[in-house]
Structures are given as structure tokens and as C-alpha cells.
Amino acid sequence: MTAPKLLSLVAALCLLGQGAVADEFGDAERGEKVFAQCKGCHMVGAKAKNRIGPTLNSLFSRQAASVEGFAYSKAFKRAGAKGLEWHADTLDTFLETPRQMVPGTRMSFRGLPDKQDRLDLIAYLRSFSVSPANIPEADPTAAPTDHDLDPEILALVGDPEYGAYLSSECTTCHQASGGDEGIPSIVLWPEEDFVLAMHAYKAKKRIHPVMNMIAGRLSDEEIAALAAYFVAPEE
Amino acid sequence: MKLNRRTFLGTTVAGAATFGAPMVMGASHGKPRVVVIGGGAGGATVARYLAKDSKGELDVVLIEPTRTYYTCFFSNLYLGGLRDLSSIAHSYGTLAAEYGVNVVHDWAVGVDRDAKAVALAGGGSVPYDKLVVSPGIDFVEGSVPGWSALSQNKMPHAYKAGSQSELLKAQIESMPEGGTYCMVAPPNPYRCPPGPYERISMVAHVLKAKNPTAKILIVDPKEKYSKQALFEEGWQKHYGGMVERIGPDFGGDKVEVNPDEMTVTIDGSVEKVDVCNVIAGQKAGHIAEMAGITEGNWAPVNAADMSSRMDENIHVLGDAAAQGDMPKSGFSANSQAKVAANAIRGALTGSKVFPAKFANTCWSLIDTDDGVKVGATYEATPEKIAKVDGFISQTGEDAALRKATYEESVGWYAGITADMFG
Numbered sequence: 054m055t056a057p058k059l060l061s062l063v064a065a066l067c068l069l070g071q072g073a074v075a076d077e078f079g080d081a082e083r084g085e086k087v088f089a090q091c092k093g094c095h096m097v098g099a100k101a102k103n104r105i106g107p108t109l110n111s112l113f114s115r116q117a118a119s120v121e122g123f124a125y126s127k128a129f130k131r132a133g134a135k136g137l138e139w140h141a142d143t144l145d146t147f148l149e150t151p152r153q154m155v156p157g158t159r160m161s162f163r164g165l166p167d168k169q170d171r172l173d174l175i176a177y178l179r180s181f182s183v184s185p186a187n188i189p190e191a192d193p194t195a196a197p198t199d200h201d202l203d204p205e206i207l208a209l210v211g212d213p214e215y216g217a218y219l220s221s222e223c224t225t226c227h228q229a230s231g232g233d234e235g236i237p238s239i240v241l242w243p244e245e246d247f248v249l250a251m252h253a254y255k256a257k258k259r260i261h262p263v264m265n266m267i268a269g270r271l272s273d274e275e276i277a278a279l280a281a282y283f284v285a286p287e288e
Numbered sequence: 289m290k291l292n293r294r295t296f297l298g299t300t301v302a303g304a305a306t307f308g309a310p311m312v313m314g315a316s317h318g319k320p321r322v323v324v325i326g327g328g329a330g331g332a333t334v335a336r337y338l339a340k341d342s343k344g345e346l347d348v349v350l351i352e353p354t355r356t357y358y359t360c361f362f363s364n365l366y367l368g369g370l371r372d373l374s375s376i377a378h379s380y381g382t383l384a385a386e387y388g389v390n391v392v393h394d395w396a397v398g399v400d401r402d403a404k405a406v407a408l409a410g411g412g413s414v415p416y417d418k419l420v421v422s423p424g425i426d427f428v429e430g431s432v433p434g435w436s437a438l439s440q441n442k443m444p445h446a447y448k449a450g451s452q453s454e455l456l457k458a459q460i461e462s463m464p465e466g467g468t469y470c471m472v473a474p475p476n477p478y479r480c481p482p483g484p485y486e487r488i489s490m491v492a493h494v495l496k497a498k499n500p501t502a503k504i505l506i507v508d509p510k511e512k513y514s515k516q517a518l519f520e521e522g523w524q525k526h527y528g529g530m531v532e533r534i535g536p537d538f539g540g541d542k543v544e545v546n547p548d549e550m551t552v553t554i555d556g557s558v559e560k561v562d563v564c565n566v567i568a569g570q571k572a573g574h575i576a577e578m579a580g581i582t583e584g585n586w587a588p589v590n591a592a593d594m595s596s597r598m599d600e601n602i603h604v605l606g607d608a609a610a611q612g613d614m615p616k617s618g619f620s621a622n623s624q625a626k627v628a629a630n631a632i633r634g635a636l637t638g639s640k641v642f643p644a645k646f647a648n649t650c651w652s653l654i655d656t657d658d659g660v661k662v663g664a665t666y667e668a669t670p671e672k673i674a675k676v677d678g679f680i681s682q683t684g685e686d687a688a689l690r691k692a693t694y695e696e697s698v699g700w701y702a703g704i705t706a707d708m709f710g
Contacts, residue, residue, distance in 0.1 A: 218630055266664070
């Protein structure tokens with residue numbers, strides 16, 4: 054698709070989105086299961102906060118890239134400024150192939166090719182938006198904190214200068230710009246998420262041969278240093 | 289970048305653009321100068337990191353004869369028709385414009401280690417405080433009797449990507465029906481250990497579609513090779529019966545070629561072939577030998593900072609270096625470049641020097657969406673770069689994992705080329 058065509062599609066979807074009601078409704082209960090694919094980065098529910106991705110509470114009718122305190126990619130800021138709003142139809146298009154709708158997003162997710170998955174997920178997310186009565190009382194979505202990590206390790210303060218040097222080992226594969234073409238973006242992550250993810254790889258609770266090998270020989274201080282660097286890289 | 293781009297560009301890039309290489313000589317900036325020979329995975333990376341991290345405190349000169357660099361990694365995918373040539377082509381424009389690297393398109397033809405200056409083919413010389421030699425490989429003369437650089441038009445190596453890759457691809461595509469593609473594989477050590485065998489896979493991928501009765505013959509002086517079980521499994525699965533390999537037990541180490549007759553003589557028996565891809569024995573790029581920093585075919589280095597064991601003011605990166613356990617790969621060169629950049633910057637500007645860490649991963653493609661990988665981490669010891677830990681893809685992996693591995697390799701390509709060229 055050419056760039057002008059894509060832009061006009063986004064614009065058209067935005068217009069459609071204004072107050073439009075989706076024709077089909079998904080199954081929110083099933084959508085919660087689909088959301089398992091999202092919750093490594095996104096939280097939704099009573100205790101949700103911004104993690105690697107922004108909180109998804111009150112998502113509907115929200116302008117894209119408008120959650121305060123979240124460091125969005127340039128691509129998303131641009132899409133928001135152009136008027137992209139989240140409604141059932143825009144979400145459906147986005148979730149199918151995120152990078153096609155917002156090229157340059159740092160969201161490392163290929164998309165949900167299955168229409169029913171998308172409908173169910175959208176129905177689930179709606180339950181955190183439309184009416185407060187639909188929000189479950191105490192059911193915060195699990196952030197990736199289910200890996201036991203010594204609070205002392207989590208409390209280590211990293212040296213960003215050392216992290217900058219160590220980061221050069223990461224940028225052979227992970228682009229310093231945050232670009233994502235098959236290998237996830239790791240820039241601008243909250244430090245805690247970064248530390249948890251790296252320790253999960255180090256302890257082989259999260260399996261990936263390259264990451265298990267790389268994280269396996271990083272000390273607690275080195276992981277803290279990398280987290281301190283990647284939360285706000287210089288470039 | 290936080291460096292003051294205007295001041296930085298004012299002093300370095302403008303000088304390069306206006307006066308070109310000869311003005312580098314005798315230009316006294318009062319800034320320490322690092323000269324880098326070779327703009328591949330080692331050289332481009334070290335130039336970029338030195339310029340980026342020194343924030344204008346270093347004058348970085350990159351000497352590279354070609355204006356467009358074709359990565360050797362992923363050039364097999366071009367042969368297989370899975371990528372076009374432009375997708376593996378890179379320019380040095382960003383290094384010059386964004387990072388202030390003085391990119392000199394010329395050949396380095398000599399190194400005067402006493403005067404600390406590099407002589408250029410175009411005349412003049414470039415003085416240095418530290419020199420980085422990252423010239424990649426050249427071929428050992430007489431390694432395959434009958435073959436020389438003069439016959440590379442008839443029997444291409446395609447082991448330095450670009451026009452040679454185009455030539456080999458054209459030859460494969462015009463093979464007669466049922467014809468024979470022959471590869472003379474190199475002896476150890478050589479650039480990209482799984483490279484010849486990934487190439488076999490990609491050639492088979494093309495022939496299976498266009499010329500299914502064609503044959504592929506590998507004449508190999510080595511008993512075993514990188515990812516052998518994975519390649520053999522894949523060839524059987526995707527290209528059953530097409531690939532035949534003759535190892536040293538059947539004379540694969542006693543090979544001669546005749547480019548005029550298009551024949552390959554294996555242990556005395558003459559074979560007529562249609563394409564002959566000769567990947568001869570290798571040595572450090574010739575400039576390393578001219579600089580007097582080689583021992584045998586390669587340039588020995590200290591593992592802690594990649595400095596030459598012959599000259600503390602010279603660092604050697606990538607394929608040309610004899611460093612120990614790391615394979616000669618673009619990933620390795622890129623990893624070594626960051627260790628060297630950190631050490632050089634420390635020596636010239638007093639910045640903090642952190643301990644060396646090295647890593648490598650090599651992805652190979654066996655067929656569409658059938659990717660495999662091998663990787664390891666390394667540390668510096670007084671003797672060599674020593675392997676710490678590693679992994680390799682397993683035979684029998686499912687298609688989804690192999691596809692994910694391939695997609696990861698595409699991501700890696702984007703990552704490493706951004707890390708090299710900005």
C-alpha cells in the first residue's frame with residue numbers, strides 16, 4: 054500500500070470511528086484469554102499502570118498516543134496528532150497488522166490474523182472502557198511480575214554509562230532507534246520491566262537461546278546498568 | 289546524539305568534502321586521529337562508535353575503496369532469489385553526514401608504522417594516532433591449483449559480495465537443464481563457517497524450481513563443517529538427492545580446476561561442470577601483510593582490546609584477526625569493533641574503559657522459512673578470545689520455530705546494518 058493511500062485509510066477509519074457502533078460483538082470472556090498475548094507489555098483493570106506499553110483502561114474514544122506519562126514512538130505521536138482515535142473498527146484494523154497501520158510503532162507484536170480473536174479481545178477491552186460498572190473489582194491483569202526476583206536485585210541502581218557500553222552488545226540485533234523488524238524493540242522500557250525480563254532470561258524462565266546466552270552471563274549490576282541506559286538512551 | 293553537530297561538522301566533514309583525502313595529510317586539528325582501513329562489519333562499526341561516543345573529541349578517518357558496500361551476510365539469500373541486491377547494499381553517507389566520519393574512498397596501499405601513516409593509492413598519506421585494520425579476506429594464491437583472481441570471471445568465488453554475486457547468480461540461472469553446479473569449498477579457517485553450506489541450500493532452492501534435474505556437487509577438503517547435521521537434514525528434506533558432497537575421504541582435498549575447459553579434477557578424475565564456484569583458501573586482507581602485522585595468514589591480536597601483537601598502536605578486527613575461538617563472521621567483527629572502540633577511545637581521550645565482552649550468532653537459511661542458528665559468548669583471556677557458552681538449533685525442530693528463527697535473522701540484519709552504517 055502506498056503512503057498516501059494508507060493515510061487516507063487511517064483518516065477514513067478515524068471518521069468511521071466517530072461514534073460508530075461495531076456490528077459484531079465478541080466474547081469478552083474469551084477475549085481475556087486472547088489478552089494473554091498482550092499482557093507482557095500492557096496492563097488493564099483496577100491497578101493498571103503504564104508498563105512497556107501504555108495502560109489500556111478507558112481505551113475507547115481515546116485519541117491515540119494520549120496516555121499521560123507514556124513515552125510513545127514518533128510514529129504513534131504522529132498518528133494521534135493526525136486524529137487517530139480508538140474505536141472498535143480502528144482497533145480491529147490496528148490489531149490485525151499493527152505495523153501496517155502505524156509503521157514505526159515500537160509495539161513488538163505481529164498482529165492477530167484471526168477476526169474472532171480480534172472481536173473477542175476488543176469486547177474484553179471494552180469492558181474496561183464503556184461503563185465503570187463493567188470493570189471487575191480486584192482483578193488487575195498480571196504484569197510480567199510472576200517471576201520471583203529478590204527485591205534487593207530489583208532495587209539496584211544501574212550505572213547508565215556502563216549500560217551505554219554494554220548496550221552495544223544488544224544493538225547488534227535490537228535497533229538503537231527502537232525500530233522493530235523481526236527482533237523486538239528494547240528502548241524506553243520502564244527499568245523494572247527490563248530488569249524482570251533479563252532476569253527471566255538469565256534464569257531460563259523465559260526461553261530464547263540467544264537471550265538465555267546473553268543474559269546468562271550478565272551480573273545483577275550489569276542488568277541494572279542496561280536498564281538504566283535503555284530507559285532513556287542518548288540517541 | 290548530544291554532540292554539538294554544528295561545530296563538529298564544521299571542522300571535520302566540511303574539510304573532507306572540500307579537500308578530499310590529500311588534505312587529511314598534515315591537517316593539524318590538535319585532535320587525536322584514528323584511521324580505519326576497511327568499511328565492513330568491523331571497520332564501519334568501529335568508525336561509527338568512535339565518532340558517536342567521542343562526541344567530536346576524535347578525528348575519525350575511514351578508508352574504504354568502494355562507495356557501495358554489499359554485505360556478504362545475506363548475499364546467499366540474493367543468490368536464492370529471496371532478496372534483491374539493493375537490499376544488501378549500503379552507503380557511507382550517514383557515517384559522513386550524521387557522525388562526522390571522514391570517509392575516504394581510496395585504497396590503503398601501505399602502512400609506515402614508524403611514521404604512523406597510511407599511504408593511499410591516490411597519493412598522499414594519512415597520519416594516525418591509532419590505526420584500525422579491518423580489511424576482511426583475500427585468497428591464498430595456489431590454494432586451488434588452476435584458479436586465480438584472473439579466472440574469477442569464469443569460476444566466481446562470490447565470497448566478497450557485489451558483482452561476483454551477480455555473476456554467480458547469472459551463471460546458475462543459465463545452467464543447461466540437468467547441468468552441474470560445483471562448489472570447491474574452502475579449508476579452515478575461513479569467513480562465515482556455515483556460509484558455503486547456506487549457499488548450497490540457496491542454489492538448491494533456485495534449481496529445484498527452475499532446473500529440477502540439475503545436480504549440486506560440493507568438493508570439500510574438510511572432514512566436517514558448521515551446522516552439518518542441520519544442513520544435511522534440510523537438504524534431504526527439501527532437495528532430496530540433489531546435493532552430493534565429496535569430503536577428504538574421497539579426494540575432496542585433492543582438487544584442481546581448469547577454468548578454460550570448465551573442468552574440476554578430483555583426486556585425478558576429471559568432471560565437466562557448468563558452474564564452478566571456487567571458494568579458495570583465505571588469508572587476512574593483503575594490507576595487513578603489507579603492514580607487517582601478520583603471522584602466517586592472519587594478524588594475531590590481544591583478546592582484551594583487539595590490539596595487534598606486533599604493534600600496540602594498531603588494532604585488527606574481524607576476519608583478518610587471529611584471535612582465538614570466535615568464528616570469522618560479520619557479527620563477530622561488529623562485536624570486536626565495540627571492544628576496540630572502547631579501548632581506543634579510552635587511550636586517546638581518557639574515557640572509562642570497560643572489560644571486553646564478545647558474542648556471535650550466525651543464522652543460516654536452508655529453504656524458505658527454514659532458518660537455523662548457532663551462537664556463543666566469549667571472553668578475553670591472556671592467550672586468546674575464549675568461548676564461554678553456546679547453543680545451536682536442533683534437528684527435527686518444528687516449522688513454526690524455524691520460521692521464527694528466519695524472521696529473527698531478518699530482524700538481526702536490520703539491526704546490525706543500522707549498527708554499522710547508522
